[in-house]
Amino acid sequence: MRRPQRWRALCLLGALTTAALAAPPPAAFDALLALLAQRQHGHVSFTEVHTLAMLKEPLTSSGELFYEAPDHLEKRTLKPSPENLVLEHGELRMQRGHRTRVLELADYPAAAPFVESIRATLAGDRAALERYFDIDFEGDVEHWTLRLRPKDAAVAKSVADITLNGERAVIATVAIRQSDGDHSLITIGPEIGP
């Protein structure tokens, strides 16, 4: 009953968000939001490269991302070892090896910005996005870069910023810079047909 689970949940959320975040900012920002919001579902491949200062080489993993409007998000890592991360109806389920862990987001108020950012972005809700992040938008709808910096001090302690690159409603890369300098880059592949 006294499980040190809270800090684990924060980490999970951080990673989930950064993996699947598709959020945008100013005049062209509204147009982009509208474009993103039209999207009802998605199924893409991804490659993620983690660069950690203490390791000789970066860690590479790959798998698939699923999205179903308005609140189902799934990151399925296939290599090098299977892992499944599902966000649905405010519940986060993580499966690795034979163990499954379930966390209810309502229990972790500090994590709300991440979750709200996903929901808000996918719903085209700019106000909600701005409640949790400082947003820099560069470029135009054709080629855009979105830089999100967490407003919450607890979140900012581990994540410095999240940078998304994309063309129109297609996200190309998501880069997460951690406060200690380690970083990861998720490159999104083309849409996988049904």
Added chain:
Amino acid sequence: MTVPARTGTVIFLVFALLAGVIAARARYTADLSAFLPRAPSAAQQVLVEQLREGPAARLIIAAIAGGTPATRASVSGALVAALRTNAAFASADNGDAQSVARDRDFLFRHRYVLSAAVTAEHFTVAGLHDAIGASLDALASPEGPLIKPLFAQDPTGELLGILDDLGPGRAPRASGGVWSSRDGSQALIVLQLRAAGSDNDAQRGACEAVRQAFFAARATLPAADRDSLTLTLSGAPVFAVAARTLIEGEVMRLSGLSAFLITLLLLFVYRSLSALVLGLVPVLGGALAGVAAVALGFGTVHGITLGFGVTLIGEAVDYSIYLFVQGGAAAHGLWRRNVWPTIRLGVLTSIVGFAALLPSDFQGLAQLGLYSIAGLSAAALITRFVLPAWIPGGLAIRDLRPPGEQLLRALEPLHRARALLLFVPLIAACVFYVHRGALLSHELAALSPVPLKDQQLDERLRADLGAPQVRFMVVAPANDRDTALLAAERLGERLTPLIDDGTIAGFDSASRYLPPASVQRARLAALPAPGELSARLAQAVAGLPVNAALLAPFITAVGEARAGGVLTRAELQGTSFASVTDALVVRSATGYSALLPVSAASGDLTEAAAARLRAAISAADAHAVLLDLTGETDRLYLSYLRQAIELSLAGFLAIVVLLLLVLRDLERVTRVLAPLALAVLAVAALLVGVGARLTILHLVGMLLIVAVGSNYALFFDRASHDPERGSVPLTLTSLLVANLATVLAFGVLAGSRVPMLADLGSAVAPGAFLALLFAAMLSAPSLRAPRAAAA
């Protein structure tokens, strides 16, 4: 059989003094022992120990509401700080960052003796390679940021493994840095008492200490914040204290009310203060005898028994009513000849009825039986042998002949309406048929003095804390603490696969926080010496993106673990694992017991899952048992219920036999019993009809309807069989007054907030009245013959 008047008084005084001394020195209790079996089976013994000593019996949840999250958090912090220095509490936790960090540090520092993954294979070159590879996978996973700072010291991922084993427990929600309810409106604190669940005084002291600490913490706040903050306590110890307070209060209130009402009744009837005072002597003497008998027979007198004793007031007063009303002031000899034999038979039937309760496993019932037997016998004996000598020559009560004549005249129309009684069994049968699925209550909770509202609050708070009421528990007996830990460890090894295959959701075990010494030593022996580890590590990292040099802290940590030796209970002190461990390895009657609470996948275990679980348990430990706390409690109640039915029937049968032996006339016996049987049927139908499920106490109440009601029926029998003995009108008056006194006493009981008392009262109060009414309706025609009326 005449006893000189003075001798009677002397004997009475000696016994009264003796009983007074015994009653004054008796131990009184109001804990849950009244509900526990006297001679428990093995499984019941474990259940009883759990209810008395188990972790749940020591847990208090404190909820602070009102104010802002910040003020709640500050009061929560101050409360915990104050209670941690109080020896009455084994632990006080509110989930503050410091204690969470302390727990985590403890797990990390002792990871090589705590981790089940530590084996010789784990530290071979291949084992290290695999373990480090898995940690690298985890580094790339969402948990990466969590394990990154620990990787150099723990590249084999022991901490994550330990946390995994600690299971899917859902951490409470936090608000303002401390645990809070799910909706965030209350700050929650978990307190573990040192005292056992049976130590009511310690529980009361602990509850008081929490309140004091709360008021002290609140007093430091600005006045504006102060008033809005409130404290709610929940949990078994709190309920026990509340139940005791309730029972104590109810006993006082009900006895007072009942004595007051009966005094009013008697004053109204007698119009004589002396008669009233004298009439109360058998009542007080009876109560004293009852308490003394229970104290001698059981060692402790339960508050519930005193509550039942309220009814004695209503019954014991009957005898003096028969004396004053039927005896008249001067004709003691006549009374002894005409009235006393009937009273004697009435007392005997009552005693036979109550005697049926004596063998009951349900201690509350057994005490009720003994209390009533002693009380009624004493009251009757005092009325017969002491009171007559005390009646002053000039005692005059109101002339009750005129109302008696009226009653006699009322008998005729009642008798004519007797055909209506045929409807009683008919209507009862219909009611029973309509409610056939819901006749009997099958849950012990039906008797619990804890209000449903409080039970629900407790469940909600527990759910918020991720500490639901434990239903399934594996109990393994052992000789000492370390053997108990070993049993827990062996059981854990068999239970873990059941989590993976979905049979159970999880379990808790003390051996996770404090593995048995032998297991710890085996783990330490599996750790290679620093030089050896260093050499193996150099080979193990081949093909991995890790420099062996990065892992120097790992080699140091393993070396320290080898040197650190075995973890003991003392080193858990200061972490929240200390109280958890103590709660899961408990002292028992036979030595120690390891407890492993098992959580079912969906609240309940399927039969197949329970079978797999039992198989796993018996494979691990031949002496361990799976205890279904809810099931066992319900089974216990069902055994009480079955016994109550059997004993009630036995009591009824014994009364029939007694009446047959004394009256030696089947027709008379039938005439005595018929109104009683009808009254029982009517009451049962009434209770079921208004939607009550019959509890044990309702059933016992039905036995009492027969035991008490037989007195009325016997007087009708005497009056019709032997009309020249005594005055029929006066007999009728005395019966009505005695009946009213009984109905008043049980009626007061029916209004009790203690369900056991209320159930008994609500069965006997209407039952006693109906017994009199039906007896009157079925009285023999000779009673109403002109000859009798003229007498």
